[in-house]
Amino acid sequence: MKDYKRIINRKDVPAHIAIIMDGNGRWAKKKSLPRSEGHRRGAEIIEPLMDAAIDLGIRIVSLYAFSTENWSRPSTEILSLWKLLDHFFNAKLDSIKSKGIRVEHSGILKRLPALSIQAIRNAVKETRENRTLVLNFCLNYGGRQDIVQAVNRWLERRGTGEKMTMRKLERHLFTAGLPSVDLVIRTGGEYRVSNFLVWQIAYAELFFTDVLWPDFRPAHLYQAIYEYQQRERRFGGL
Numbered sequence: 001m002k003d004y005k006r007i008i009n010r011k012d013v014p015a016h017i018a019i020i021m022d023g024n025g026r027w028a029k030k031k032s033l034p035r036s037e038g039h040r041r042g043a044e045i046i047e048p049l050m051d052a053a054i055d056l057g058i059r060i061v062s063l064y065a066f067s068t069e070n071w072s073r074p075s076t077e078i079l080s081l082w083k084l085l086d087h088f089f090n091a092k093l094d095s096i097k098s099k100g101i102r103v104e105h106s107g108i109l110k111r112l113p114a115l116s117i118q119a120i121r122n123a124v125k126e127t128r129e130n131r132t133l134v135l136n137f138c139l140n141y142g143g144r145q146d147i148v149q150a151v152n153r154w155l156e157r158r159g160t161g162e163k164m165t166m167r168k169l170e171r172h173l174f175t176a177g178l179p180s181v182d183l184v185i186r187t188g189g190e191y192r193v194s195n196f197l198v199w200q201i202a203y204a205e206l207f208f209t210d211v212l213w214p215d216f217r218p219a220h221l222y223q224a225i226y227e228y229q230q231r232e233r234r235f236g237g238l
């Protein structure tokens with residue numbers, strides 16, 4: 001693989017990268033391991049990737065960890081995912097803190113087990129002064145649900161005759177305060193968005209790779225960013 005890190009223009013890195021971490025199950029199957037092992041390995045690679053992102057000066061990374069559609073999986077798998085989330089924060093929070101990472105979350109936490117809600121809320125609280133990188137965990141997240149809940153929250157405060165605008169909608173999305181996504185990375189070989197941040201990716205560049213998530217390395221991240229930099233972002237102009 002080319003040394004993409006060396007040829008990346010550090011003055012033009014995407015501010016906000018959104019990652020669809022797909023392929024854990026297939027990675028495990030290929031190795032005759034249980035799917036949960038694929039998820040475990042998938043969680044292990046997050047931190048080295050964040051180190052690489054910080055080094056490049058990326059400000060925000062949104063990670064798709066559990067979609068509103070993932071509830072249709074067997075309950076044993078769902079449970080193992082929540083356990084993994086708890087373990088992730090138990091094991092990594094100190095180091096996340098020391099690196100200046102601010103944890104945020106998008107999605108509706110209510111349906112998660114109490115321990116997982118506590119783990120994520122605690123991580124948000126403990127890291128709220130951090131400024132190096134925002135790590136936005138998308139948990140029980142659906143892009144369409146995000147838009148609907150934003151409209152409903154706005155309706156609660158709506159003045160008579162007041163109209164919705166794009167800016168108002170954005171202020172009520174789970175990602176309020178974060179800029180739009182510049183680059184979407186999807187591992188695992190599927191060419192779709194799967195209800196991830198549908199509003200926020202309206203003008204994002206898309207990078208798809210067959211690499212399965214547990215095999216994704218900083219070198220692949222550098223490649224994605226390099227390819228992003230070769231695109232011409234016209235935003236409808238000339």
Ligand code: IPE
Binds near residue numbers: 022188
């Ligand atoms: C992505 O990996 C992780 C989650 C959806 C939680 P998958 O579990 O979808 O892995 P594949 O697509 O079955 O290989």
Ligand code: IPE
Binds near residue numbers: 020022070192194
């Ligand atoms: C998308 O992966 C969701 C996450 C990575 C959390 P899926 O594996 O659930 O997506 P589909 O079912 O292939 O669209």
Ligand code: MG
Binds near residue numbers: 022023024188
């Ligand atoms: Mg999948």
